[in-house]
Amino acid sequence: MELKTKAYFCHMANNEDLFKNIIAHAKEYGFVFQSSELYDGLSAVYDYGQNGAELKRNIREYWWKSMVQFNDNIVGIDSAIFMHPTVWKASGHVDAFNDPLIDNKDSKKRYRADVLVEDHIAKIEGKINKEVEKAAKRFGDAFDEKQFRETNPRVLENLAKIEDIRNRFFPALEAGDLEAVRQVIIDLEIVCPVSGSRNWTDVRQFNLMFSTNMGSLSEDSSVIYLRPETAQGIFVNYLNVQKTGRMKIPFGIAQVGKAFRNEIVARQFIFRMREFEQMEMQYFVRPGTEMQWYEHWKETRMKWHLSLGIPASKYRFHDHDKLAHYANAAADIEFDFSFGFKELEGIHSRTDFDLNRHQEFSGRKIQYFDPELNESYVPYVVETSIGLDRMFLAILSSSYKEEKLEDGSERVVMNLPAMLAPCKAAILPLMAKDGLPEKAREIMDFLKSDYMCQYEEKDSIGKRYRRHDAIGTPYCITVDHQTLEDNTVTIRDRDTMKQDRVNIDRLESIIREKLRS
Numbered sequence: 001m002e003l004k005t006k007a008y009f010c011h012m013a014n015n016e017d018l019f020k021n022i023i024a025h026a027k028e029y030g031f032v033f034q035s036s037e038l039y040d041g042l043s044a045v046y047d048y049g050q051n052g053a054e055l056k057r058n059i060r061e062y063w064w065k066s067m068v069q070f071n072d073n074i075v076g077i078d079s080a081i082f083m084h085p086t087v088w089k090a091s092g093h094v095d096a097f098n099d100p101l102i103d104n105k106d107s108k109k110r111y112r113a114d115v116l117v118e119d120h121i122a123k124i125e126g127k128i129n130k131e132v133e134k135a136a137k138r139f140g141d142a143f144d145e146k147q148f149r150e151t152n153p154r155v156l157e158n159l160a161k162i163e164d165i166r167n168r169f170f171p172a173l174e175a176g177d178l179e180a181v182r183q184v185i186i187d188l189e190i191v192c193p194v195s196g197s198r199n200w201t202d203v204r205q206f207n208l209m210f211s212t213n214m215g216s217l218s219e220d221s222s223v224i225y226l227r228p229e230t231a232q233g234i235f236v237n238y239l240n241v242q243k244t245g246r247m248k249i250p251f252g253i254a255q256v257g258k259a260f261r262n263e264i265v266a267r268q269f270i271f272r273m274r275e276f277e278q279m280e281m282q283y284f285v286r287p288g289t290e291m292q293w294y295e296h297w298k299e300t301r302m303k304w305h306l307s308l309g310i311p312a313s314k315y316r317f318h319d320h321d322k323l324a325h326y327a328n329a330a331a332d333i334e335f336d337f338s339f340g341f342k343e344l345e346g347i348h349s350r351t352d353f354d355l356n357r358h359q360e361f362s363g364r365k366i367q368y369f370d371p372e373l374n375e376s377y378v379p380y381v382v383e384t385s386i387g388l389d390r391m392f393l394a395i396l397s398s399s400y401k402e403e404k405l406e407d408g409s410e411r412v413v414m415n416l417p418a419m420l421a422p423c424k425a426a427i428l429p430l431m432a433k434d435g436l437p438e439k440a441r442e443i444m445d446f447l448k449s450d451y452m453c454q455y456e457e458k459d460s461i462g463k464r465y466r467r468h469d470a471i472g473t474p475y476c477i478t479v480d481h482q483t484l485e486d487n488t489v490t491i492r493d494r495d496t497m498k499q500d501r502v503n504i505d506r507l508e509s510i511i512r513e514k515l516r517s
């Protein structure tokens with residue numbers, strides 16, 4: 001059955017509704033569940049269901065392949081989550097991995113001071129956008145948004161307010177002047193969203209690392225941390241890998257693994273989690289060449305994102321003006337999530353800060369002898385660091401489409417890049433009788449050693465197509481009575497919904513081609 005339809009995108013009420021729909025869809029189709037949902041959930045912790053785990057694994061593999069397999073000077077490791085506590089002293093996390101927190105005395109709710117101020121700024125930006133929207137309606141085609149933003153008095157007044165807040169707040173935050181941070185909140189008359197009051201406590205620094213005890217007897221136990229980034233596992237293994245792998249600079253060490261942060265503001269679904277996964281690569285270079293490698297990795301990582309076929313307009317760079325004390329250049333690759341452009345990946349030129357600190361705290365020499373220069377030095381590091389869960393969210397939200405079809409029906413389809421799809425092909429006997437299931441099982445057995453496939457015989461064929469559209473399966477293969485006569489099946493393309501009749505012998509190569517494109 002060919003559905004001769006031309007799909008067009010429904011206009012959603014707004015981005016907030018769209019985001020809610022994506023979250024509901026992720027649950028309904030086995031992508032993401034709230035952790036411990038049976039016990040009312042655990043905030044900012046999520047589980048990946050049967051389709052989510054596959055999608056996540058495919059993203060992870062795509063990253064690993066392009067970073068490790070395709071670069072003969074990058075190797076991968078898998079270091080432990082628990083590390084010696086001094087690692088986190090050396091890295092600066094014990095002393096400085098903090099969020100500024102403030103409590104409302106009436107609601108007893110705790111907030112991140114910077115988020116309260118950012119939300120206040122977002123409200124002012126909302127006012128500006130409303131002005132722009134109103135003017136756009138008023139002037140129609142003649143509207144010049146750029147000129148309006150640069151000249152309208154109300155827009156300019158609000159922009160000046162934002163500038164003023166930023167100029168006061170961020171220097172205070174950076175200087176660790178918590179009294180001045182609090183004063184900005186008071187002066188802006190920010191109220192607690194729950195109690196509506198301005199009854200605020202002092203601002204305090206709160207360390208984001210989770211800690212636990214190691215050792216079975218309490219008197220023997222010592223506090224250790226759950227790693228807040230995977231990068232330190234790479235730094236402390238630098239010498240091991242360089243020596244055993246006989247690596248020559250420049251070279252990289254990559255790793256994928258869990259990281260843990262006691263995030264206070266936990267919202268936006270899997271965007272900010274307390275337990276998440278990072279894909280990081282530290283590239284060790286000769287001092288003085290780091291800016292060249294920094295530019296190289298910025299470009300390479302952006303190309304990686306674009307290779308997935310997501311429109312370039314969804315991505316942008318955000319170069320950091322203010323740098324962390326260990327960095328001499330830093331940029332984020334931001335993604336246009338339904339709640340605005342936000343950080344997806346960081347590219348940082350971290351100088352020799354980390355290796356130097358580990359040298360200092362461990363008392364061991366961490367150096368590289370450069371045969372070309374005939375000298376030893378502590379290598380500089382360029383880091384690429386992306387959150388796997390955030391990448392998952394970026395893929396999920398850019399693939400999710402609600403479509404109205406020409407025949408009046410509707411469908412939800414996930415236009416996932418084929419190579420990332422949890423299931424590559426669904427094998428569907430038209431009916432659960434007449435030898436069709438047996439033939440379909442034969443095809444399934446033939447394809448499943450190379451591709452994740454699903455066999456389904458329940459419900460009408462139309463319902464089964466919709467179910468596979470909803471999880472992003474690129475192909476549905478239908479076995480019907482003709483199959484038994486001439487060894488052909490229909491193969492339906494998820495995006496065009498077009499069906500072709502092909503010989504079973506061609507199925508493998510059709511899927512292989514699709515995954516390559």
Ligand code: GAP
Pocket residue numbers: 228229230231261263270271272273274276277278280343344345346383385386387388389390
């Ligand atoms: N080693 C450098 C580092 O950890 P980061 O900017 O703190 O840098 C890197 O984190 C990436 O990890 C971010 O760009 C983001 O994708 C991801 N990430 C950080 N915190 C996260 C959280 N709470 N939940 C999910 N992903 C997070």
